[in-house]
Amino acid sequence: MNARVSLDDPEFAASTAAEVPLMLNTPIQAALPAPAQFAAVTDLIKSVFNVPAVSVALHGAPANAEGGVYRSFLEIPLIKDEVVIGSLRVLDTAEREFSDRDCQLLEGFAKLVVDQVELWGEASRDVLTGAMTRRAFSDTLRKTFAARARAHAKASLMIFDLDHFKKINDTWGHAAGDAVLKAVARCVLRELRVEDSFGRIGGEEFAVLVANADATIASEVAERVRRAIERLSIPGFPQILVSASFGVAEATDAVLDVEDWTDRADAQLYAAKDSGRNRVRVATETAPRAAMVN
Known part of the structure:
Protein backbone atom coordinates (compact mmCIF):
# COMPACT_ATOMS: atom_id res chain seq x y z
CA MET A 1 0.00 0.00 0.00
CA ARG A 125 15.88 -1.23 25.04
CA ASP A 126 16.03 -2.78 28.49
CA VAL A 127 14.99 -6.42 28.07
CA LEU A 128 13.04 -6.69 31.32
CA THR A 129 11.05 -3.45 31.28
CA GLY A 130 11.00 -2.27 27.66
CA ALA A 131 12.34 1.13 28.76
CA MET A 132 15.39 2.71 27.15
CA THR A 133 18.73 1.57 28.52
CA ARG A 134 20.77 3.98 30.59
CA ARG A 135 23.11 4.60 27.67
CA ALA A 136 20.32 5.25 25.18
CA PHE A 137 18.47 7.52 27.59
CA SER A 138 21.64 9.49 28.39
CA ASP A 139 22.28 9.97 24.68
CA THR A 140 18.75 11.27 24.18
CA LEU A 141 19.14 13.56 27.19
CA ARG A 142 22.34 15.09 25.82
CA LYS A 143 20.85 15.66 22.38
CA THR A 144 17.77 17.25 23.90
CA PHE A 145 19.83 19.54 26.11
CA ALA A 146 21.90 20.69 23.14
CA ALA A 147 18.80 21.27 21.01
CA ARG A 148 17.08 23.15 23.84
CA ALA A 149 20.03 25.49 24.15
CA ARG A 150 19.90 26.29 20.43
CA ALA A 151 16.14 26.72 20.16
CA HIS A 152 15.44 27.98 23.70
CA ALA A 153 12.82 25.25 24.05
CA LYS A 154 11.57 23.81 27.31
CA ALA A 155 12.46 20.40 28.70
CA SER A 156 12.35 18.81 32.14
CA LEU A 157 13.89 15.73 33.70
CA MET A 158 12.07 13.45 36.12
CA ILE A 159 14.03 10.84 38.08
CA PHE A 160 12.31 8.35 40.37
CA ASP A 161 13.01 5.10 42.12
CA LEU A 162 10.88 2.55 43.89
CA ASP A 163 10.59 2.86 47.65
CA HIS A 164 11.92 -0.05 49.75
CA PHE A 165 12.57 -2.16 46.67
CA LYS A 166 15.27 -4.20 48.45
CA LYS A 167 12.68 -5.26 51.01
CA ILE A 168 10.48 -6.58 48.17
CA ASN A 169 13.33 -8.72 46.85
CA ASP A 170 14.31 -9.90 50.34
CA THR A 171 10.74 -10.78 51.35
CA TRP A 172 9.23 -12.26 48.19
CA GLY A 173 12.27 -13.04 46.06
CA HIS A 174 13.73 -11.71 42.82
CA ALA A 175 10.88 -13.07 40.71
CA ALA A 176 8.60 -10.71 42.62
CA GLY A 177 11.07 -7.89 42.13
CA ASP A 178 11.12 -8.49 38.39
CA ALA A 179 7.32 -8.57 38.31
CA VAL A 180 7.23 -5.21 40.11
CA LEU A 181 9.71 -3.64 37.67
CA LYS A 182 7.77 -4.87 34.63
CA ALA A 183 4.43 -3.74 36.04
CA VAL A 184 5.80 -0.32 36.97
CA ALA A 185 7.30 0.17 33.50
CA ARG A 186 4.02 -0.71 31.79
CA CYS A 187 2.20 1.62 34.16
CA VAL A 188 4.56 4.53 33.48
CA LEU A 189 4.41 4.09 29.72
CA ARG A 190 0.62 4.30 29.86
CA GLU A 191 0.78 7.61 31.71
CA LEU A 192 3.37 9.38 29.53
CA ARG A 193 2.79 11.47 26.44
CA VAL A 194 4.07 10.21 23.09
CA GLU A 195 6.84 12.82 23.00
CA ASP A 196 8.32 11.82 26.37
CA SER A 197 11.31 9.46 26.71
CA PHE A 198 11.42 6.78 29.41
CA GLY A 199 14.57 5.01 30.56
CA ARG A 200 15.77 2.58 33.21
CA ILE A 201 18.94 4.10 34.61
CA GLY A 202 19.55 1.76 37.54
CA GLY A 203 18.21 -1.35 39.22
CA GLU A 204 14.96 0.20 40.45
CA GLU A 205 15.68 3.74 39.26
CA PHE A 206 14.00 5.26 36.21
CA ALA A 207 14.01 8.59 34.42
CA VAL A 208 11.64 10.44 32.13
CA LEU A 209 12.57 13.23 29.76
CA VAL A 210 9.42 15.36 29.72
CA ALA A 211 9.62 17.11 26.35
CA ASN A 212 8.44 20.67 25.73
CA ALA A 213 7.57 21.06 29.40
CA ASP A 214 8.56 23.41 32.19
CA ALA A 215 8.88 22.29 35.81
CA THR A 216 5.19 22.89 36.51
CA ILE A 217 3.99 20.61 33.72
CA ALA A 218 6.67 18.02 34.52
CA SER A 219 5.64 17.97 38.18
CA GLU A 220 2.04 17.32 37.10
CA VAL A 221 3.24 14.42 34.95
CA ALA A 222 5.31 13.11 37.88
CA GLU A 223 2.35 13.33 40.25
CA ARG A 224 0.14 11.48 37.77
CA VAL A 225 2.73 8.73 37.45
CA ARG A 226 3.20 8.59 41.23
CA ARG A 227 -0.52 8.08 41.83
CA ALA A 228 -0.70 5.41 39.13
CA ILE A 229 2.19 3.47 40.69
CA GLU A 230 0.61 3.78 44.14
CA ARG A 231 -2.60 2.16 42.81
CA LEU A 232 -0.73 -0.56 40.93
CA SER A 233 -1.60 -4.22 41.40
CA ILE A 234 1.32 -6.54 40.69
CA PRO A 235 0.35 -9.60 38.61
CA GLY A 236 0.97 -12.74 40.67
CA PHE A 237 1.83 -10.73 43.79
CA PRO A 238 -1.28 -8.78 44.81
CA GLN A 239 0.02 -8.53 48.39
CA ILE A 240 2.88 -6.24 47.31
CA LEU A 241 2.25 -2.52 47.62
CA VAL A 242 4.47 -0.24 45.54
CA SER A 243 5.31 3.43 45.78
CA ALA A 244 7.98 5.69 44.30
CA SER A 245 9.78 8.94 45.09
CA PHE A 246 10.33 11.58 42.41
CA GLY A 247 12.71 14.43 41.70
CA VAL A 248 12.03 16.95 38.92
CA ALA A 249 14.30 19.59 37.41
CA GLU A 250 13.76 21.90 34.45
CA ALA A 251 16.59 22.62 32.02
CA THR A 252 16.72 26.37 32.56
CA ASP A 253 19.46 28.74 31.37
CA ALA A 254 21.02 28.39 34.82
CA VAL A 255 21.68 24.69 34.27
CA LEU A 256 25.29 24.31 33.15
CA ASP A 257 25.20 20.93 31.43
CA VAL A 258 23.51 17.53 31.42
CA GLU A 259 25.37 16.45 34.55
CA ASP A 260 24.15 19.56 36.38
CA TRP A 261 20.61 18.89 35.17
CA THR A 262 20.78 15.30 36.40
CA ASP A 263 22.30 16.35 39.74
CA ARG A 264 19.42 18.77 40.34
CA ALA A 265 16.78 16.11 39.68
CA ASP A 266 18.71 13.60 41.81
CA ALA A 267 18.90 16.08 44.70
CA GLN A 268 15.12 16.43 44.61
CA LEU A 269 14.69 12.65 44.51
CA TYR A 270 16.71 12.33 47.72
CA ALA A 271 14.75 15.20 49.25
CA ALA A 272 11.54 13.31 48.48
CA LYS A 273 12.92 10.22 50.21
CA ASP A 274 14.16 12.19 53.21
CA SER A 275 10.76 13.82 53.66
CA GLY A 276 8.81 10.56 53.82
CA ARG A 277 8.95 8.92 50.34
CA ASN A 278 6.09 8.45 47.88
CA ARG A 279 6.08 12.11 46.85
CA VAL A 280 7.31 14.55 44.23
CA ARG A 281 9.90 17.25 44.83
CA VAL A 282 10.73 19.92 42.25
CA ALA A 283 13.98 21.88 41.91
CA THR A 284 13.47 25.60 42.46
CA GLU A 285 17.12 26.61 42.75
CA THR A 286 18.14 28.61 39.67
CA ALA A 287 21.74 29.37 40.58
CA PRO A 288 24.46 27.59 38.56
CA ARG A 289 25.99 24.53 40.15
CA ALA A 290 29.27 26.34 40.85
CA ALA A 291 27.41 28.78 43.09
CA MET A 292 25.59 26.14 45.13
CA VAL A 293 26.61 25.64 48.71
CA ASN A 294 26.29 22.16 50.25
Missing part, protein backbone atom coordinates in the same frame (compact mmCIF):
# COMPACT_ATOMS: atom_id res chain seq x y z
CA ASN A 2 1.30 3.46 -0.80
CA ALA A 3 -0.02 6.94 -1.44
CA ARG A 4 0.94 9.18 -4.34
CA VAL A 5 -0.39 12.73 -4.34
CA SER A 6 0.24 15.94 -6.24
CA LEU A 7 -2.38 18.44 -5.12
CA ASP A 8 -3.42 21.29 -2.89
CA ASP A 9 -5.50 19.30 -0.42
CA PRO A 10 -6.38 20.96 2.92
CA GLU A 11 -6.49 17.58 4.63
CA PHE A 12 -3.06 16.66 3.28
CA ALA A 13 -1.68 20.10 4.19
CA ALA A 14 -2.91 19.74 7.76
CA SER A 15 -1.39 16.29 8.17
CA THR A 16 1.88 17.44 6.64
CA ALA A 17 2.13 20.50 8.87
CA ALA A 18 1.62 18.42 11.99
CA GLU A 19 3.34 15.26 10.69
CA VAL A 20 0.91 13.17 12.73
CA PRO A 21 1.86 9.48 12.73
CA LEU A 22 -0.69 6.87 11.70
CA MET A 23 -2.83 5.40 14.49
CA LEU A 24 -1.53 7.92 17.03
CA ASN A 25 -3.80 6.46 19.71
CA THR A 26 -2.07 3.10 19.57
CA PRO A 27 -0.85 2.39 23.15
CA ILE A 28 2.86 2.79 23.73
CA GLN A 29 4.37 -0.60 24.52
CA ALA A 30 8.03 0.33 24.83
CA ALA A 31 10.57 3.05 24.22
CA LEU A 32 10.98 4.07 20.58
CA PRO A 33 13.99 5.50 18.72
CA ALA A 34 14.23 9.24 18.34
CA PRO A 35 13.99 10.78 14.82
CA ALA A 36 17.75 11.42 14.84
CA GLN A 37 18.24 7.64 14.63
CA PHE A 38 17.13 7.79 10.99
CA ALA A 39 19.17 10.83 9.90
CA ALA A 40 21.57 8.88 7.66
CA VAL A 41 18.89 7.01 5.72
CA THR A 42 16.61 10.04 5.39
CA ASP A 43 19.50 12.12 4.01
CA LEU A 44 20.15 9.37 1.47
CA ILE A 45 16.47 9.27 0.48
CA LYS A 46 16.44 13.05 -0.01
CA SER A 47 19.41 12.73 -2.34
CA VAL A 48 17.96 9.82 -4.34
CA PHE A 49 14.51 11.39 -4.79
CA ASN A 50 15.78 14.99 -4.94
CA VAL A 51 13.22 16.14 -2.37
CA PRO A 52 13.60 18.65 0.47
CA ALA A 53 12.00 16.55 3.21
CA VAL A 54 11.53 12.97 4.39
CA SER A 55 9.30 11.92 7.29
CA VAL A 56 9.61 8.79 9.44
CA ALA A 57 6.57 8.25 11.69
CA LEU A 58 6.45 5.36 14.15
CA HIS A 59 3.21 4.52 15.90
CA GLY A 60 3.31 6.00 19.38
CA ALA A 61 6.10 8.49 18.61
CA PRO A 62 6.17 11.89 16.89
CA ALA A 63 7.47 12.04 13.33
CA ASN A 64 10.67 13.87 12.44
CA ALA A 65 8.70 16.93 11.38
CA GLU A 66 10.29 19.30 8.88
CA GLY A 67 8.79 22.72 8.31
CA GLY A 68 7.57 23.77 4.89
CA VAL A 69 4.65 23.71 2.51
CA TYR A 70 4.57 20.57 0.37
CA ARG A 71 2.47 19.90 -2.73
CA SER A 72 3.39 16.26 -3.42
CA PHE A 73 4.20 13.20 -1.38
CA LEU A 74 4.81 9.49 -1.69
CA GLU A 75 4.12 7.32 1.36
CA ILE A 76 5.02 3.70 2.13
CA PRO A 77 4.03 1.77 5.28
CA LEU A 78 6.73 0.45 7.59
CA ILE A 79 5.99 -3.25 8.14
CA LYS A 80 7.58 -5.48 10.77
CA ASP A 81 6.47 -9.11 11.16
CA GLU A 82 3.43 -8.41 8.96
CA VAL A 83 2.34 -5.55 11.24
CA VAL A 84 2.35 -1.91 10.16
CA ILE A 85 4.48 -0.01 12.69
CA GLY A 86 4.54 3.38 10.98
CA SER A 87 5.13 5.12 7.67
CA LEU A 88 7.89 6.55 5.51
CA ARG A 89 7.04 9.60 3.42
CA VAL A 90 8.97 11.72 0.91
CA LEU A 91 7.67 15.25 0.39
CA ASP A 92 8.24 17.77 -2.39
CA THR A 93 7.44 21.46 -2.59
CA ALA A 94 6.73 21.08 -6.33
CA GLU A 95 3.90 19.21 -7.98
CA ARG A 96 5.15 15.90 -9.34
CA GLU A 97 3.98 12.42 -10.19
CA PHE A 98 5.80 9.55 -8.52
CA SER A 99 6.34 6.47 -10.67
CA ASP A 100 6.06 2.77 -9.89
CA ARG A 101 9.85 2.73 -9.86
CA ASP A 102 9.79 5.41 -7.16
CA CYS A 103 7.44 3.21 -5.13
CA GLN A 104 9.80 0.26 -5.44
CA LEU A 105 12.76 2.39 -4.37
CA LEU A 106 10.92 3.73 -1.32
CA GLU A 107 9.79 0.23 -0.36
CA GLY A 108 13.46 -0.74 -0.27
CA PHE A 109 14.28 2.22 1.94
CA ALA A 110 11.33 1.33 4.18
CA LYS A 111 12.93 -2.06 4.83
CA LEU A 112 16.14 -0.27 5.88
CA VAL A 113 14.19 1.90 8.32
CA VAL A 114 12.51 -1.17 9.83
CA ASP A 115 15.92 -2.83 10.18
CA GLN A 116 17.15 0.27 12.01
CA VAL A 117 14.19 0.10 14.38
CA GLU A 118 15.00 -3.53 15.15
CA LEU A 119 18.71 -2.85 15.67
CA TRP A 120 17.93 0.13 17.88
CA GLY A 121 15.60 -2.03 19.94
CA GLU A 122 18.22 -4.73 20.43
CA ALA A 123 20.87 -2.23 21.51
CA SER A 124 18.83 0.41 23.30
